[in-house]
Amino acid sequence: MELKTYWKQSLPLLCVHIVCMAALAVFLLLSGNSADSVAFILSIWAVILTAYLCKAYYSRKIYLEKLLELTRQLEERYLISEIMEKPDRIDDQIYYQILKMAGKSMLEQIASVKCERIEYKEYIEQWIHEIKTPITAMKLICENHRPEMPKTLTKELLLELERTNRFTEQALYYARSEHTEKDYSVREIRLFDVVHQAIAENKHLLLNYNVRIDVQETEASVYSDEKWLCFILNQMIVNAVKYRSEEPQLRFFAAQSGGNIILNIADNGIGIVESELPRIFEKGFTGKNGRNASQNATGIGLYLCRRLCDKLGIGITVTSSDHHTVFQLCFPIDDFIREVQG
DSSP: OOHHHHHHHTHHHHHHHHHHHHHHHHHHHHTTOOHHHHHHHHHHHHHHHHHHHHHHHHHHHHHHHHHHHHHHTOSSGGGHHHHSOOOSSHHHHHHHHHHHHHHHHHHHHHHHHHHHHHHHHHHHHHHHHHHHHHHHHHHHHHHHTTTTSOHHHHHHHHHHHHHHHHHHHHHHHHHHGGGGGGTOOOEEEEHHHHHHHHHHHTHHHHHHTTOEEEEEOOOOEEEEOHHHHHHHHHHHHHHHHHTOOSSOEEEEEEEEETTEEEEEEEEOSSOOOGGGGGGTTSTTOOHHHHHHHOTTOOSOHHHHHHHHHHHHTOEEEEEEETTEEEEEEEEEOOHHHHHHHO
């Protein structure tokens, strides 16, 4: 609270006192009192009034600054009425009651929204699990009736089914990404077993676009969640195919650097514009090459990769040039894992 503002707000009170002082001075002078006596009385009045206003200003300032600091320290600032002391002033008590009612209303609204979000999330997860059954059934039908169906038709159907399954997986992982700790199970896994699993899940996509796969396999093991890690690799494989060159190639290789195992996923696609690299993990960001190469780009895949990597404690970085992009997944290893692998 600024002093200038306070005095400005106190102006009506000052005007009342000035009028009263003038009236008292006239009365005293007409009653035969000397000018010195009247001046002395008005001086005492002015000193008392000034002292009162100054004390009121500083006590009010301390109270409000304390209240503001308390509010700044809160993450949920609408809860301020729950921790602030009940004020002594009548007008402050009215504001206090208003804050109480507003906070209660806010909590009720938040509880209602959370309940709706939970119900919607549960519905989405249930729907995705149910839709997977007909997708799997259609895949089996295509596989079992290959001789009876035209080769091109079977290939296209399997490709579209794989794509549909990928979109449902993305929706499921997006719905669960807010609370991954309830869904993942961290254990020791062989890194390249997950790489091969991700490649197998995208086999029709890779075959359709004649993507050459180069896996420089090692026996590296990491601690992570196999299912979530496979999803991250799936997104990177799909992106590499989506933004491919005329002779697409995808390489997987790992190296140990200090206390980390780094998995590299390199492609020879159209690359990422250097100025856009800091933004590729933002939700909904597609970039210039993304918009030119694919009208279906949503900017969700890499956003989910970063979000899941953060939850799993995996570092994720990217480097790119005109015809070369490398994603790196950095898995920290402690002394115990390093001794076992050594």
